[in-house]
Amino acid sequence: MDSVVTRADAQQQARFAEYWPIAAQALGELYGRADGFERWLQELREAVIAAAAQRPSELRDRDQLPSDTEWWAAETVVGYSAYVDRFAGTLRELPGRLDYLQELGVSYLHLLPLMKPRQGESDGGYAVADFEDVDPALGSLADFRALIGEANERGIRIVIDLVCNHTADDHNWALAARQGDPRYRDYYHFHEDPAQVDALERHLIDVFPKSAPGNFTYVAERAAWVWTTFYPFQWDLNYSNPAVFRAMSEVLFNLANMGIAGFRLDSTAFLWKRPGTSCRNLPEVHGILTAWRALLSIVAPGVVLKAEAIERLEEVLPYFGAADGSRECDLAYNNGVMAALWASLALGTAAPAYRLIDAAAAKPAHGVWVNYVRCHDDIIFSALSPFVPKALQRRAALQLAGQALDSFSDGRVFQEFDGVPSINGMAASLAGREQDHATRQRLRLLYGVTFALGGLPVIYMGDELALENDLSYEADPARSGEGRWIQRPSMDWRRAAEGAASGSLAGLVRDDLARLARTRAENPAFHAHAACELAEGQPEALLAFIRGAGAEAVQVVANFSMAATQARVLLDSGRGWRDLLSSREGTSETIELAPYDVLWLRGQR
């Protein structure tokens, strides 16, 4: 045992030697000119060493495992994103649902915000009042620890949201700031001069133009406006203050040492402000993330960082770090490809998907995309610019909102950006208001492509049961003003009990997704870093690409139209091919895809 600990210590020291200079350099660029910077850096250094020393031995042992290097890139990893309450009720009940997730093939569980939220409205938990406690409605810290322990034992990694851009207005820091404590006032951005606020606003974009217009909120006690990019009760943190960086770093270390395997860094684009700019994706944001990645690599190297930057591709790519391998976030949401797949489905052409998949390949080699079909937010199409004309984006959006004569979707318009609506709705409702065979096929198509692309696929809670839009929010005054609640239904465990044999839509879709996960895990061609080559020259409705190489190669082909379409088999079909998803076999050079069908073809050996 001693020797293991000693080796772990030695590795920790080696990591310190490697990563501390990276962090120190990034922090020097961010804060080097602040008074007392050297002392501040020295104190941070001590905090990092202390956090590394406090890392529990079982987690340190796991840090040493070869399988822990880039575990998130493996073909065996499939994610699932869920709200604790809507999925399981409480943290204590959640372990009882892990069997269900494992049957689905899930080994990465992203739990949407669960830290103690603000009292009253909290933007679905994205207004955190205490980063050191969990939401009492979900349970206790002890329940949370027990859940992490149980999940880790089963090989399921728990990933949580770190709401790092803002705190709730009733967080202790905000309360102290409100009372005029100068230390905490500097944790936020206050402006006393309305002319200054107006000047800033001129360059900013509203994230919630309808439900929370404007980016500042008046605080009467301070006779000043505080920066609130999102809702008025979400106060943006001031990362130009090194104390904020330090405080949030401690939050990261503590949670990592509790056994959290990854963090979804919420609203990463907004962490730094500079007057006269849109205050999105500024270079300093990348400095913060470079420093966090390096510090975590010392304390908890297997912990993964995921950027939540729902921006255009050229803005998202830098969140992975640079092509020379310097790291920021290991994972980033592939929001452009997600929106493109919906546009392709709505328009019946694979063109948008081709364009965005091709462009998303420009990421640095070490970066891994999080591929997904739906999440708890609206689908925003602006990432399709400049690849898909605005008029087509708009047509796709209206199609998904059910506002076109030939539409099969039952989505809702949420808000509008640059003339293109963003869309709310559960995948199953967007995939077919009839909830019939075509709905199943469209869901299978979207997930079949998403699971096959290079990256880590994440299922959104309920999609595996084809859960439809949840309209109950409309009658709840606390939620009725927020259209995103339509895609946040509670799990339907009665439906989950229906197997595929019952022939119900839920049973069939769940079976489809479990098969995708299983088949993916069995084929190294689906490793995140395995080759992905788009195949041109297919009919317009078809998306085709080849994953992996040689005998292991898999040709993925997906039909986005409601007509049967012929695809060319691009594998060496001398000995024939087999569809890994349906076990269909053949030797022909072309193959017919039924409406919305997806095939994963492999050459016969």
Ligand code: GLC
């Ligand atoms: C992210 C979340 C979203 C939330 C916002 C503010 O975009 O996904 O749900 O409203 O951040 O925290």
